[in-house]
Amino acid sequence: MASATPSKKQVRQKLDDVIYYAVDKASPYALARHVETNSLDRIAGYTLVELSMTLTDVAIMWTWINAYCQPEAKPISADVASKAKTVADVRLAVYASAGVEVAK
Amino acid sequence: MSAGRLIALWSLLLLALPAPGTAQSLFTLAKDDPPVEQPWKKPATVAYTKNGDGTSNATIDAVLRYAPTFHDVATENGAFHTDYNAGVYVHRDTSALTPKNDRGFQMTLGERWVVDTPNDGPNLVLSLNGTVKYGKSLQSVVDASGARALLDKTKERELIKLNAYSHLPKGGLPQKEGSPIAWDPDIFFEGAVGVYSDRSSGNSSGNGRLTGTLAILTASVAPFGLTPRSTGLAGLTFTPTLQLAAQTEQDRRETGDRAKDRYTLYSVTLTLAFAKLEAGSSAVVPSLNISRSTGADLLTGRPKTNKTEIALGIAF
Numbered sequence: 532m533a534s535a536t537p538s539k540k541q542v543r544q545k546l547d548d549v550i551y552y553a554v555d556k557a558s559p560y561a562l563a564r565h566v567e568t569n570s571l572d573r574i575a576g577y578t579l580v581e582l583s584m585t586l587t588d589v590a591i592m593w594t595w596i597n598a599y600c601q602p603e604a605k606p607i608s609a610d611v612a613s614k615a616k617t618v619a620d621v622r623l624a625v626y627a628s629a630g631v632e633v634a635k
Numbered sequence: 636m637s638a639g640r641l642i643a644l645w646s647l648l649l650l651a652l653p654a655p656g657t658a659q660s661l662f663t664l665a666k667d668d669p670p671v672e673q674p675w676k677k678p679a680t681v682a683y684t685k686n687g688d689g690t691s692n693a694t695i696d697a698v699l700r701y702a703p704t705f706h707d708v709a710t711e712n713g714a715f716h717t718d719y720n721a722g723v724y725v726h727r728d729t730s731a732l733t734p735k736n737d738r739g740f741q742m743t744l745g746e747r748w749v750v751d752t753p754n755d756g757p758n759l760v761l762s763l764n765g766t767v768k769y770g771k772s773l774q775s776v777v778d779a780s781g782a783r784a785l786l787d788k789t790k791e792r793e794l795i796k797l798n799a800y801s802h803l804p805k806g807g808l809p810q811k812e813g814s815p816i817a818w819d820p821d822i823f824f825e826g827a828v829g830v831y832s833d834r835s836s837g838n839s840s841g842n843g844r845l846t847g848t849l850a851i852l853t854a855s856v857a858p859f860g861l862t863p864r865s866t867g868l869a870g871l872t873f874t875p876t877l878q879l880a881a882q883t884e885q886d887r888r889e890t891g892d893r894a895k896d897r898y899t900l901y902s903v904t905l906t907l908a909f910a911k912l913e914a915g916s917s918a919v920v921p922s923l924n925i926s927r928s929t930g931a932d933l934l935t936g937r938p939k940t941n942k943t944e945i946a947l948g949i950a951f
Contacts, residue, residue, distance in 0.1 A: 552754070559805040559821060561755035567808055574809075581809050583821050583861045587800050590716075591760050594749050598707035598714035606706055 539631050542603045546625050547571045549599045554618055557592035558582040575619040582618070596625060604629035692730040699723050716747040724770070734785060739770015757801045768792045776839040788837040794934070796829035796849075810862045813872055813912045819860040827851040831884070831934060835893070843891020845933065851882040863910050870912045871920065878904045884933050900930035900937070922948040 537545075551571040555562045560582060562568040574582070579589055589612075597606040605628045615621045626633060679697035686692075700722035708715045721742040728735040747762040774788045802823040810819065827850070834844040855878045863872030880902045886895040907923040924946040931939040 555754040556749070556751075556758055558809075559758070559802045560807070560809055561804060562809075564755060565808055577809050578812065581811060581862050583802075583805060583809065585802065585821075585823060585861065587760065587823075587825075588758065588802055590747070591749050591758060594707050594716040594747060594760075595714050597716070598709040598749075601706070601709070 537603075542629055542631050543626070545603060546600055546629060546631070547622070550596060550618075550622055550625060553592045553595035553599070554582065554621070556595060557584050557588040559588075571618070571622065575622065576617065578617050579615070579621075592621070596621070600625055600629070692728070694729075695725050695727040697725050713751045714749045716749075717745070719744040734773055736787070737770060737772040739768065739772075739790070741766065741768045741770075743767075755804060757803050760800045762798045762800075764794075764796050764798065766792075766794045766796075774837070774839075778839075786837055786839050788835060788839070791834040792934070793832045794829060795831075796827045798825065798827040800825045805860075810860065812863045813865045814862065816859055816864045818858065819862075821855075821857040821861050823855050825851075825853045825855075833933060836891075840892055843889060843893035845886045845893050845895065846888040847884055847886040847895075847933075849882065849884040849934075851880070853878060853880040855879075863908075863912075865912070866909070871909055872912050873907055873909045876906045876908070878902075878906070880904075882932070886933075896933075898931040898933050898939075900928060900932050902926060902928035920950045922946075922950070 551562075551574075554571075554574065560568070562574060562582075568574050579592075584592065593607060593612050596604075604625050607624050607628055611624050615624055623633065679699075680694070681697070682694045684692050684694075700720055702720035703718070705717045708717075719742065721740065723740045724738065726735055726737040743764060743766045745762060745764040747760060750759040750761065752759050769789075769791045771787050771789050773785050775783060776786050777783050800823070802821070805819070805821065807819065810817075829849050830847070831849060832844060832846045836842045855876060857874060857876045859875065861874060861876075863874050865871075866873050880900075882900050884898040886897070889895045904924065904926040907921075909920050909922055911920055924944075926944045927942070928944075929941045931937055
């Protein structure tokens with residue numbers, strides 16, 4: 532029996548969950564423990580540096596995203612990944628790879 | 636067939652074959668391997684100079700690297716990332732004063748495992764890397780009579796390292812760039828253990844193979860965090876970082892006329908990275924890097940020495 536194709540909203544929700552988990556894992560801050568930073572929308576405006584992420588932390592984040600966003604999104608190339616400076620940039624890159632737009 | 640030829644054949648085969656399951660294949664041609672953490676690459680250069688006395692010299696600096704990117708794989712307790720890269724290099728200078736003729740290839744295979752530790756604790760990534768290098772380089776040698784000569788040395792090296800990285804957790808909330816200076820340390824560690832094999836051959840002394848083990852530990856502290864803090868000067872932020880590193884290499888086996896030895900290297904590095912708070916600002920941006928190191932390193936060819944390096948830069 533063929534499985535139902537997920538809606539754009541479901542795809543966005545899955546990608547948001549994975550991105551948030553990956554950022555929280557890579558950043559030394561306990562983001563999920565504070566109401567000010569406990570959702571992707573609330574941390575979208577931060578740069579990766581402001582989240583105290585070293586280059587290795589950023590690599591951790593992309594490894595996690597690329598591993599867990601499949602099959603909805605294709606892996607993000609190193610060239611594109613290196614241009615993402617903020618969490619919002621990361622979300623845009625992943626969304627573009629999955630062919631979905633940021634919800635208005 | 637010698638080990639060197641086998642390795643060369645292996646590398647050529649990898650260069651010729653399309654990598655299965657790759658998301659992207661990328662060739663880069665650069666003047667040199669840039670430091671890993673720098674976002675720039677110098678172009679490859681070829682220069683020919685005709686001197687007034689009829690002599691001429693040529694310089695070539697080129698590294699051609701093939702670096703495919705593999706798909707990452709999710710597992711029950713983490714995420715795996717596999718990659719490899721292979722490349723050939725030529726660094727040649729025919730001038731009589733400082734002739735240089737280095738050529739060879741290098742290949743690295745790597746596996747990175749992001750461990751699914753709790754997100755409010757320290758993160759942890761383990762990686763396993765294997766590197767093979769084979770090449771020839773021109774070296775200045777002095778014979779028993781004191782005469783100096785330039786001879787080709789063949790170097791072959793294999794290195795396998797298991798690395799671990801962890802960034803300790805921080806309390807509080809993230810700070811925006813340009814916020815006031817406050818005690819908010821970021822502390823992260825990198826460690827590695829590995830085995831190496833280093834063979835040198837040519838028409839001079841120092842031929843043979845050294846095989847041994849190594850261990851490296853690096854601790855970094857950014858006392859005000861990694862977020863650039865306000866300097867109090869117009870439009871300038873800064874991020875001070877202190878890094879302490881220690882490594883030891885212990886030869887276990889020796890062949891030829893090379894003798895077993897132990898090499899230790901310690902270093903402390905203070906980096907003051909300044910940045911403009913606003914893009915397009917006309918502020919002059921200084922940078923300062925002070926490093927003090929003592930010891931020797933077999934794998935980079937560093938003899939036992941003490942070294943203090945100060946790098947001061949200004950950007951507009």
